[in-house]
Structure formats: C-alpha cells, structure tokens
Amino acid sequence: MPGPKPLVLVLSDRERRVLRGWLRKQTASQALVLRSRIVLTCAEGRPNAQVAEKLGISRETVRKWRARFVADRLEGLVDKPRSGAPRTITDEQVESLVARTLDQAPPTGDSHWSTRSMADVAGMSQSAVSRIWRAFGLKPHIVQTWKLSTDPEFVTKVRDVVGIYLAPPENALVLAVDEKSQIQALDRTQPVLPLAPGTPARMTHDYIRHGTTSLFAALDIASGSVIAQHYRRHRHQEFLRFLKTIDAAVPKDLELHLVLDNYATHKTEAVKKWLLRHPRFHLHFTPTSASWLNLVERWFAELTCRKLRRSAHRSVTELERDIRHWINEWNDNPKPFVWTKAADAILDTLAAYCTRNSDSGH
Structure with a gap:
C-alpha cells in the first residue's frame, strides 16, 4: 500500500537563500548541511522516497526533517543548546570549600591544603576541588616571601x-x-x-x-x-x-x-x-x-x-x-x-x- 502523503513544503525566497547559504558556509556543521539539502530537495515537489534515494539516507530521516521544517521553519533545523548534566555541587558547598581553604588548616597537620586533603574533607573529587580553586584564584601550594620596610624615612x-x-x-x-x-x-x-x-x-x-x-x-x-x-x-x-x-x-x-x-x-x-x-x-x-x-x-x-x-x-x-x-x-x-x-x-x-x-x- 502507498505510504501517507508527504507534507507540502513551500519555501519563501528568503528561506531558499538562507538554506543555500548554509550549504556554502564552511563553518556549518555536516548535520545542518544535510538538513538543508533535505529541505531544498523536498521543495522540488519530490516524495520522501525519492529524496531519500537521491541523498542516500533513510525515508524516516527525510520525513523527520520535512515535518520539523513545516512546523518550525528554519529554526527547526538548528540544534537547540543542550542543558547538560545537572549540577552536583551546590553554591553552599562551593562557599564552604573556599572559606575552609582561606580560614582553616588541614586536620592532618599539614602546612597547607592539597586537592587530596580538601577532597577528603569536603566530600568532593580532586578534580572538583581543583576547578573551584582555579575559579577563585586559590593556590594553597604556593607561598611568596615578602618584607615590608620599617625604615622611618x-x-x-x-x-x-x-x-x-x-x-x-x-x-x-x-x-x-x-x-x-x-x-x-x-x-x-x-x-x-x-x-x-x-x-x-x-x-x-x-x-x-x-x-x-x-x-x-x-x-x-x-x-x-x-x-x-x-x-x-x-x-x-x-x-x-x-x-x-x-x-x-x-x-x-x-x-x-x-x-x-x-x-x-x-x-x-x-x-x-x-x-x-x-x-x-x-x-x-x-x-x-x-x-x-x-x-x-x-x-x-x-x-x-x-x-x-x-x-x-x-x-x-x-x-x-x-x-x-x-x-x-x-x-x-x-x-x-x-x-x-x-x-x-x-x-x-x-x-x-x-x-x-x-x-x-x-
């Protein structure tokens, strides 16, 4: 049995110019270039099967991006920024770690904190401690000598x-x-x-x-x-x-x-x-x-x-x-x-x- 009739896809002049510009743009991702080709080919009036055969991809891929473009137009072809993994370290934990670094000595009796000793006390990984120290410009392992002159003149x-x-x-x-x-x-x-x-x-x-x-x-x-x-x-x-x-x-x-x-x-x-x-x-x-x-x-x-x-x-x-x-x-x-x-x-x-x-x- 024949498949469902594909959605009608008609491009405005501006959309056609943008899509062709993405094809020529050297910094455009390969994924965006492929999606632009799919939409431009669909706009020629071809069914999904012919577009898939011409571009060497699956009909499901053609169907997906045809529908995405019809619904959201050009914005539908661009990947949305991903939210990333949720934070596992709270602002309160960061504040506590910074305060401990500045005001407290290591419980081990060491002269200064290391990422390992701080990680053990704070319940974090060494890499997390290192990232926080870098963000706040803290370098417990470095000490500089100085002397202030007491010359009365x-x-x-x-x-x-x-x-x-x-x-x-x-x-x-x-x-x-x-x-x-x-x-x-x-x-x-x-x-x-x-x-x-x-x-x-x-x-x-x-x-x-x-x-x-x-x-x-x-x-x-x-x-x-x-x-x-x-x-x-x-x-x-x-x-x-x-x-x-x-x-x-x-x-x-x-x-x-x-x-x-x-x-x-x-x-x-x-x-x-x-x-x-x-x-x-x-x-x-x-x-x-x-x-x-x-x-x-x-x-x-x-x-x-x-x-x-x-x-x-x-x-x-x-x-x-x-x-x-x-x-x-x-x-x-x-x-x-x-x-x-x-x-x-x-x-x-x-x-x-x-x-x-x-x-x-x-």
Missing part, C-alpha cells in the same frame, strides 16, 4: 629614588649601584648532557666549589650600560676602589648620582671622607629592606638567569673571565630598564595593602 627615600629615575638631573649620570657577593665558581661532578630533540639539557644536582668572587656593578639607567669590577673580598676598601673606577670611567664634566642600599660598607668614615673630596658624587639611599627600588638588581637577575645559573667553572679566575665576557657582550648592545611607576602610586599601593591586611585581622 621610607616615604622620603622612595620619593627621592623614584624622582631621580623619572626625572634625572641635567648634565648628570644616574647609576644604580650594588654588589653581587659570594658568586660561586661551581663545577658539576659529571659532564653536562646537551640538549637533544625531546630531551632537555641535563646536569647533576651535586657540584664542586672552587671559591667565590664579588661583582660590583653600576647600571646607567639611561643607556643600560654597566660599569663592573670583580673583587675577591667585599669590604669598604673594595667599595672605595669601585668608586674610583666609576670616577675614572665617567667624564669629569658630569655629576654622578648613585642609587645605593644601606649596606654598612657604603657608609664608613673612609667612604665619607673620600666623597667629601669628590663633590660630584651624590648618594641616594633606598629604604631598608627595599632592594626592589634599585634597578641594578634587575640587571643582576639577567646575569643570573642568562649566565650563572647553568654555568660550570673550574676556578674563580675562569668564572670572572666568563662574567666579564658576558658583560662586554651586554655593553655592546645595552638595554635600559625603564622605571614607570610614580612614587605616589607606589605609596598608595602599599597603603592599600597594609589597610587590607589590618582589616582582615592578619
């Missing part, structure tokens, strides 16, 4: 140092000066294995010490070039010798403004007397426990990461020669570190941080 010194960075005096050179002491000449107990495809360079964790050196450095904040000198000891005598090195390296017509920390060797009587005889030197001291204000520390970080951390040396002389070569290469193409934050912005940030911690009871 903190504000004055911050304004002085930042001011010299942002507005250097005319006819003057601003140098950020410090010492990187106790640089060790270390040699690995076995040869370093080189980098290979799929394998990083490898070195032994143990090493042999061959002595230490100290590097005195003065970073020109304008050009990024560095005046540097090695000394085997780290006393005011070496600091004085380095001041003389700076004095000889910089043209006599320039004033010299040095940004320094509060290390005792910078303030001895011998240093003060020498400075009185060399009035072009002007010292600007950073607050105590505020080495982040000295830009040469940023350059020391470059030296450590790019040279010292993965080097091996069999003697102090070899270490000093290697560092000197690296500094020469740096000075051939120096890169200044540009200070951008104003003193008021720094002080406002610190004030807000102190207020926040005071209000939290910590």
